[in-house]
Amino acid sequence: MIEPKAAVDRLRAAFGGPDHHRTLHAKGRFYAGTFTATPEAAELGRALHLNGEPVPVVVRWSNAGGNADVPDKKPDIRGMAVKFRLPDGSSTDLLGQTARRFPTDSPEDFIAMTEASRKPALVPLFMLRHPGMAGAMLDGLRSKAVAPHRSFAEPTYYPIHAYGWRDVGDRLSWVRYSFVPQGVASPARAFDGPDRLFDEMAARLAQGPVRFDVRLQVAGAGDDPHRATSVWKQAREVLGGTIEVTDELPDQDPMIFDPTRVVDGIELSDDPILRYRPLAYGESINRRT
Numbered sequence: 682m683i684e685p686k687a688a689v690d691r692l693r694a695a696f697g698g699p700d701h702h703r704t705l706h707a708k709g710r711f712y713a714g715t716f717t718a719t720p721e722a723a724e725l726g727r728a729l730h731l732n733g734e735p736v737p738v739v740v741r742w743s744n745a746g747g748n749a750d751v752p753d754k755k756p757d758i759r760g761m762a763v764k765f766r767l768p769d770g771s772s773t774d775l776l777g778q779t780a781r782r783f784p785t786d787s788p789e790d791f792i793a794m795t796e797a798s799r800k801p802a803l804v805p806l807f808m809l810r811h812p813g814m815a816g817a818m819l820d821g822l823r824s825k826a827v828a829p830h831r832s833f834a835e836p837t838y839y840p841i842h843a844y845g846w847r848d849v850g851d852r853l854s855w856v857r858y859s860f861v862p863q864g865v866a867s868p869a870r871a872f873d874g875p876d877r878l879f880d881e882m883a884a885r886l887a888q889g890p891v892r893f894d895v896r897l898q899v900a901g902a903g904d905d906p907h908r909a910t911s912v913w914k915q916a917r918e919v920l921g922g923t924i925e926v927t928d929e930l931p932d933q934d935p936m937i938f939d940p941t942r943v944v945d946g947i948e949l950s951d952d953p954i955l956r957y958r959p960l961a962y963g964e965s966i967n968r969r970t
Contacts, residue, residue, distance in 0.1 A: 730944075743759065758778050780824075907951040
């Protein structure tokens with residue numbers, strides 16, 4: 682498996698981003714809000730933020746690329762990272778993206794795909810050489826995961842990994858999440874500047890909160906929780922709660938959103954992409970600070 686230093690070197694070379702920025706999702710802003718779980722979520726999981734009482738969250742919306750100077754009108758995957766702050770002072774993170782399927786279980790192949798995407802003429806050749814990744818990449822095109830989005834409140838975001846939830850009786854369920862905007866998320870008004878997504882969010886929040894449903898897929902028999910690429914066919918769906926975003930925050934960097942940061946009642950899978958991410962994040966944060 683590729684070493685984290687080499688991974689960060691290659692990603693930074695692909696985007697040309699400076700060391701004091703994040704390696705990916707370099708352009709983003711922070712927002713304050715709350716999460717309130719449903720009774721169905723509380724029945725599935727004993728983690729403290731699932732008990733139905735509102736808990737604070739920090740949300741970071743971002744563009745996926747590694748260069749913070751790229752204007753928002755450029756087509757890109759968008760990110761929605763959420764840090765849940767629990768009553769006991771601990772926290773747990775989820776990192777969502779607009780691509781609903783992840784193309785590979787190999788960190789090195791993901792880096793090679795990212796490098797190829799920087800030169801669109803090379804993408805067809807890359808897909809020919811990596812036919813197993815073609816399905817997820819084509820799904821991203823069909824679902825407009827990479828698009829000149831008009832608002833961060835417009836798309837659905839998908840944390841790609843499964844997590845084990847234990848209930849009060851210690852029974853285990855495997856869960857995947859999606860963050861689905863409530864209502865029709867038409868833009869607050871037209872914006873066309875380099876920061877148009879962030880300008881639009883400021884205008885939107887001036888009119889009231891932005892809300893997302895947290896929807897859960899609960900794995901059924903034969904659904905594999907240990908691979909980001911697996912497609913679940915037996916899962917049932919549950920409404921897990923609501924994220925309500927109310928205000929923009931000052932810059933919170935070097936705040937880290939780590940998908941392996943979990944709390945009592947939530948467990949990590951053996952997903953190789955999930956297990957690799959904190960290693961790469963550690964290398965990246967060392968360079969930023």
